[in-house]
Amino acid sequence: MRSFERQLLTLCTAALLAAAPAPALAAGAEEDAKTLFARGRELRGAGQCEQAIIAFRSALEIYPEGLGALRNIAECEEALGLYASARRDWWDLRRAALQSTEAKYAGWSEDAELRYRALGSKVGTLTLKVQGAEGRQVQVALDGKPLDPRLLGVELERDLGAHTVELFYGGAAPLTERVELTPGAQRVVTLTVPPPITARDAPAAPGAPAPPPSSSAVRTGGYVALGVGGAGAIATVVALAVRAGAVSAVEEGCSPAGDGAYVCPPSLQGDYDTGRTASTLAGVFAGVGLVGIGAGVTLLLLSPPGPASAAQGAPASAARGALQSAELSLAPWPGGLGSRLRVRF
Structure with a gap:
């Protein structure tokens, strides 16, 4: 609204100046400035300093010799707490008053300088x-x-x-x-200022495929997966060896009962538990070994150059064959589990 009022006042003033004859321009400008100045005084008296500043500015633009408009602007800005703006206008008033020959502006330069310095600590x-x-x-x-x-x-x-x-x-x-x-x-x-973005650091365009991982990173991942798979295969072999020892102990200490079953004394309970735990661990380790070796071989095959060696599949075959061996199980026997064990292989 302020900008609109100011533009309207400026346009009206320009139109009046353009229509006036040359000898009457100065007198007409002063009269228009007085009208705007009076309007500014009314607004200021009503406590509307913001609108009053617009009227005073227009009056000053039309008739710069009218220093009263500039003084009112500085006083309004000071009342609004615009101390930096007020200081600038007080200093402009000081300079204009020093250059003016009008008797009515005598002493204004000193007043302006005092106000300028008084506001120094507030800005x-x-x-x-x-x-x-x-x-x-x-x-x-x-x-x-x-x-x-x-x-x-x-x-x-x-x-x-x-x-x-x-x-x-x-x-x-x-x-x-x-x-x-x-x-x-x-x-x-x-x-x-942020550093320039290089082509390497620039983000990919929307919809563009992501760059493939480097060959060395893929190979490293393949070797790590093979290491995990190899460890799983070794653990599988160890678990199968422990299971085989437990099965052998049960077979030697038990009597055949027909149909592949055996009657065993309670003292073989520990061997039975060991064999059953070893069977479970063998299955878990074999799964880890198969997944690790499979993933490692796949990564190495997808990483150019350096195809994976076919020899890496040997532990997987051994683990797979081990899984096909007989399962150790326990069946109850008349008289209770604590007196006789029946073991089936």
């Missing part, structure tokens, strides 16, 4: 710095407005409150930082 300052921009085109914006590069590293007075700093460096989005200024604060914001 906050902001210093912006950029790192890593060597040889690159960058642009810093402060509160949405481009900042002159010559002001980088310079302590800038700004009004209190939140400010937004943006660094445009050619990336997909600018670097953004928000900073809060409080009375007397001296804030320094350093923005670091």
Whole structure:
């Protein structure tokens, strides 16, 4: 709304100036400025300093010699807590009053300088710095407005409150930082330009297939899988050997009962438990060995160069053959498990 009012006032003023004859331009401009100044005074008296500043600015643009508009602007800004803006306008008023020959502005330069210095402790300052921009085109914006590069590293007075700093460096989005200024604060914001993205680090385009893993990584995975499979095969052989010992002990200490069954004394309970546990472990280790060896061979075959050796399949064959051996089982016998055991192979 403020911008619309200001534009409307400016357009009306421009139209009046364009329609007026040349000798009457100066007088007409002063009269229009007085009208706008009066409007600004009404708004200020009503406590509407923000709208009053718009009217005073328009009056000052039409008739720069009317320093009363500039003084009212500075006073309104000070009332609104815009101390940095007020200090700038008080200093502009000091300079304009020193150059004016109008008697009514006598002493205004001293008043303006006093107000300028009195507000010095109330403003906050902001210093912006950029790192890593060597040889690159960058642009810093402060509160949405481009900042002159010559002001980088310079302590800038700004009004209190939140400010937004943006660094445009050619990336997909600018670097953004928000900073809060409080009375007397001296804030320094350093923005670091990210290093250029190389082709190797650039993200893959949407829909593009992911690059395949390196050959050495695949081979390493294959060797690791073969190692796990080999360990599983060795553990299977050991478990089968323990199971074979238990079966042998049961066969030697038991009497045949027909149909492949045996009658055994209770003292062979430990051998039976050992054989059963060994059978279970043999199955588990054999599965691990088969999976590991199969995965290792597959990875090595898929990794160029270096086809997998066919000899790696030998432990798998041994483990598979071991799984086909007889299973150790226990069957109850009349009189209870504690007195007689019947074992079937």
